[in-house]
Amino acid sequence: MIPSPFEYVKVRSVDEALAALTEHGEDAKLLAGGHSLLPIMKLRLAIPTVLIDISGISDLSYVRVDGDGPDAMVAIGAGTRHFELERDDVARTEVPLLPHVAGRVGDPQVRHRGTIGGTTAHSDPASDLPTALLALGGTVVLQGPGGRREVPVTEFWTGFFETAMSPDEMVVELRVPRTGSIGWGYEKFTRRENDWPIVAAAAVDGRVALANMAGSVVRATATEEALARGASIAEAAELADQGTSPGADMHADQEYRRHLARLLTRRALETAAGV
Amino acid sequence: MSILGTRVVRTEDPLFLTRGATYTDDLVDDRLTGALHATFVRSQVAHGRLLSVDTSAALEAPGVVAVVTAADLSDLVPLPPPFPFINQEMTRPWLASDRVRFVGDPIAVVLTEERYQGEDAAELVAVDIDPLPAVVSTADAARDEVLLFPEAGTNVMASFGEPAPADFFDGCEVVVTQALVNQRVAPVPLESRAAAASWGADGRVTVWCTNQGAQQARGQLGDWLKMDPDLIHLITPDVGGGFGAKIGADPEYAFVAWLAKHVGRPVRWAESRSENLVGMLHGRGQDQVVTIGGRRDGTVEAYSLVFDQDCGAYPRIGAVLPTLTMLMAPGVYGFPKVHSQGRALATTTTSIGAYRGAGRPEATAAVERAIDLFAAEIGMDPADVRRKNLLPAFHEPHTTPMGATYDNGDYTVALDKALDAAGYADLRAEQARRREAGDARQLGIGLSVYVEITGADNGAGTKEAAELEVHPDGTATVLTGTSPHGQGHATAWAMIASDQLGIPVEKITVVHGDTDRVPEGGGTMGSRSLQQGGAAVHQAAGELIELARRRAAEKLEANPEDLVVDLGMAGLAVRGTPGVGVTFAELAADDRLLVNTVFNANAPTFPFGAHVAVVELDVESGKAQVVRMVTVDDAGTIVNPLLAEGQRHGGIAQGVAQALLEEVLYDEDGNPTTSTLADYPFISATELPSFELVEMSTPTPMNPLGAKGIGEAGTIGSTPAVQNAVIDAAAHLGVRHVDMPATPMRVWRAIRQAGHNASQEGN
């Protein structure tokens, strides 16, 4: 429960962070809220020798509407804490699924520390906000020595703790379409209120994303296709676990996880449809 | 009006909440200047031959002063089993020398200048282990194919009782048998284990450690280190919870004292949470088979409980728990025939100790499940089956077929009060409505009626010491052999003294946990403290008044019989002339006003109660949520309702936790899979409703306060009530039993299985 020795660098800007990443290379890790990184360091599952603390970069924390009309996007700074997102008025009006899900992450301490950039970069298949982001669609904005690039969320999470980001890049922003009054549903299944999801399902606008049903967060494509064909919610939800590859742990074996995916998908879709 | 029975706010809390308490790891003490930090290297393999331990790389690491292995322990003998009835070959090495027996078994100790250096250096100790098959379950252990102690010839630590006679259930119209798991849980006190030791030039050692009774801990250190206990000054700083796992000393504490001598410098040790979850004693861990037989009118005629107690790798208190489970097997029921038999078995896991209730919750869980199974089989309301079989109210001691002598009890009233407060009939109606409607959220109503034994002889007898002194400035000091670690003794003991002496509570200081100041004591465990330690303070106050009366009579030239306690002036006044007399403080100015006493209760007490748990069960997912907990917990006379309710709250919560959430798990190779708090699901407020506490008080004649124990009752009652409620919620779907913890997956699978069974029967 005591991490290996490491050096600590505090940076004030994205440029400083990127320079430090380049300087220290593979041994360095960015430190945002620390609520995924520090626990695995304490268990010595991660042994970075340099921590680059990006929590002091103040202009990475914001929620705003970018552009206008139907193409306008909601832009969220990577340093935005779950708690800030939960309480944000713009987010509540423009994309209400996100603040709701932010409020379901862990407990108040976790929400006051954890950041949307951190949870996005970490790529834990059981994380809440990436599940919501995947259902919403949109992009992850990365910045590296070569400048900025946008990766669609559908291509970003590639596996367990793996993303489309390269080691010298960082997440600077999340961009999601406005959903306004479009119905949405989020079903998070836990044994205790403040736990990580055993399985979770996010549904919005005919799209469904699942947490903890594969190596990364995934879309329930069979369900989405069935809905597009005009299938009933109950019929479509029965297909939710198709194409998934859930793991087994003490809370749920694969069979039960598949059952939960179908059940939670049905409930999330029903909520989204207002039934 | 007496202060007893009033809600005096805890006097210890301002300190805890503002300045912070001083736990062992926080100690700043001259005697610990320059202390080294001990870090244990523990086995990562459950069972195996220890081939070699290479310390050379660790010795080179920064800050390392010494690395100690079994080879360095020539002056220590292995720890003998704690009880004479245990197979005496099952000794515990201080550090593994030829064999490791659980993940967490200490192999070496690294001593470093700084704590953090220890964790780095410990990783450099190279341990070579040739794995042997793990023995993870009691069923594996009982096969005796793989032995933890080959020299013992068996994994059975001890056996208790005989098999039931073949004709035990003959003549019963209905007999139901069920295997039950009372799973292994972790105590998880907020303060994990810690110790510090420093030797003086006089050959005495001062040991600070977190525990539930300094005197008992000192006795064990003396036994293990082969030292005269007088040479050990044991100090218990503030303690952040124990739940039974801090009873006495752990070998690590004694070892810290040995290490300090070995290196000639003070040594301190504080474990991390991961170390705590494998190193500290676990609780429960029984595999049971209940058989209950009787008539279709609900009368139970015979009951049997046969079980194996998992004791972990080395025998600790767990090995004696079967005796308590057997003693309390019939619980509150007047079954004409009762049988129980238990075994204590060694497995390659963390040792089992006492955990809130220790042996009694296991008995209650078994019989309360058995009653429900019987009720389901004959199609009768479980409340009616209970009522039919409860022992009638008794005011004189009653001896059960298992040989327990209950002091007094009225179980039917307890049950009725709980059912009334819960609105039982309305709950059943609501349940019927939801079943009829086929709701996804079904209602489950679970009952349990319990009796338990508190203040049992814990090796130190049923007695407790107290010293009471009034000082010339009007303050008083109470010295007690009990050992608070959250209970609020400082408040309660001061109230008891204040009640008789008139000295305000805030002027009374309660001292505990220092063997030089309080050499005799039984500690705080087994819900004994108020009925023995509190009663000792009560007795001390009475004796102090008599001492004061003799002295005051001389001073006032009055007849002792004419002197009465005047609470207003905190002294003695001449009868009929209040205010005229002498205060205790004035008497103390003449000569020390001090008494020393031992109260002996001679017998334990048997608190009882009834719990009603209401759960909502999502039958589609299997997840249960407790929506109401209505409890009657009769602990006799209540000295301070605030403290008693606190004990009930914590106890109920811990019971709900066992019923729904908590379980220590190992994989088939004996690796713990719940060794961090990310994996071990302890309970928090979000999983609990507000508790509905119902009052009932049947004073015991066993002590002058009339008090029974309350520390463990909540846990004992709530665990089966919640388990029964979950099963009740799915009973209409054909579910008869679900083991604890009733996880969503287990419940979902039980519902599905019941559905399969039903459709097959339909074919």
Ligand SMILES: Cc1cc2nc3c(=O)[nH]c(=O)nc-3n(C[C@H](O)[C@H](O)[C@H](O)COP(=O)(O)OP(=O)(O)OC[C@H]3O[C@@H](n4cnc5c(N)ncnc54)[C@H](O)[C@@H]3O)c2cc1C
């Ligand atoms: C007790 C507890 C309960 C939790 N419960 C939940 C839960 O229920 N649901 C849930 O979804 N999560 C949960 N979490 C995780 C929480 O949401 C974390 O805060 C989050 O996953 C990571 O965010 P962070 O800012 O703390 O990242 P950090 O821990 O600081 O970093 C995580 C990883 O991301 C990298 N990183 C951080 N920021 C960036 C960036 N801008 N660009 C590139 N890389 C970056 C780091 O280098 C590191 O590898 C829980 C955590 C704890 C401790």
